[in-house]
Amino acid sequence: MIWAKEETLPRDEIEAIQLRKLGETVRYIYGRVKPYRDKMDAAGVKPEDIHTLDDLKKLPFTYKADFKDHYPDGLFAVDKKEIVRYHASSGTTGKPTVVGYTRNDLDMWLNNVARLACMGGATADDVAQISFGYGTFTGALGLHGGLEKIGASVIPMSSGNTNKQIMFLQDMEVTLLVATPSYALHLGEEIRRRGIDPSKDLKLHIGLFGGEGMTEPMRDEMHKVWGDQFVCTQNYGMSELCGPGVAGECTELCGMHVNEDWFIPEIIDPKTEEVLPPGERGELVVTCLGKEALPLVRYRTGDMTRLMYEPCKCGRTTCRMENISGRADDMLVIRGVNVFPTQIEEVLLKIDEIGPHYEILVERKNRLDVMTITVELIDDRLLDSYAQLGKLEERIKTALKSQLGLATQLRLVAPNSLQRFEGKAKRVTDLRKDGL
């Protein structure tokens, strides 16, 4: 099923909508958001200078750092009383990136999520278990609202508690699972370990995944674990743009359709900031159209991908984006949670007993991401006191958990035992291969 007629318009009609909304958005943001007006003035561009979609290039970029500089809501275009919902994701430092929605924004958002749910094969007959963490993450309430819009029955399970997840999958005859792909694999394997055969014993046949990447080898594994009846699609989005609902894969599985009447995607070279021709791989930059609370122009997502404009067999005419192949910056996505090394550094530097040198190792164990942080002690005498060392370790782990919203493994090592670098320090080793 196709949710909205805007998904099937001829290209010239999509572009006409984009141009109209772009003009409105630029006038709106220039009039209401001072940091953006200042940037436009500095770049010598006025809303009247936007006549074609190509004129988008004249507009300045918005960066994650702008959220930090104007924390918490300096980029908002409406008064607080217009906001009906806040969400937040990780910022590059201790402060989160806060996003807000007006009532109209929520409506637009959830309609876009309804589109991607339909793309993945969901219908009003589905019973959907949402296994994303609720909290301030956009994923859970986004999919929750979008699936309710299409009439599916939603179980707001949240993340963790594998026993309960499995009980509900069985007892409620769940047909659709919403999760990060890594958690879905982990859950599937646990189910198999308990002697349950998902293709015979469960009704589950749809997976709507997102929040982190799913490679093709990972999708193959998904079929081995959940059975061949299981169709799983992935969805892309980010909090700043709305959350899930920016792009989603249809069941043809050939890239994620971008909701182009709400978002204009561009691909740039992250170093030169030049716009690249269609089909080339680079950093995705997105302009949100028609958002009231947080209208972003040319937002640097940091995600590396490629856009494809060839028609899709599903009947949708919107362009498709390929799997995200990496990041232009050093952000890590760990079990769907965004983590910046700078956030970790900030915590470590506040603790007197440890030095400024650290290493971050990311691995995948039992299908789940595990992050181990190795830090040097200032004084190696601590290594002789098991009790003191244990207390220090707990203190650091608690501080990291509260900063990152994620549990980490910690190794405290002797002073001067970590490698020193003459140039740029290589602090992060990511051993996750093919997502498996």
Ligand code: DLL
């Ligand atoms: O992850 C929104 C979302 C939730 C999308 C659920 C889809 C489903 P953030 O927490 O702000 O928002 O994280 C955004 O996660 O910039 C990517 O680096 C990464 N990411 C999200 N979806 C995918 C995906 C949500 N399908 C950041 N493939 C983004 C690869 C993804 N990376």
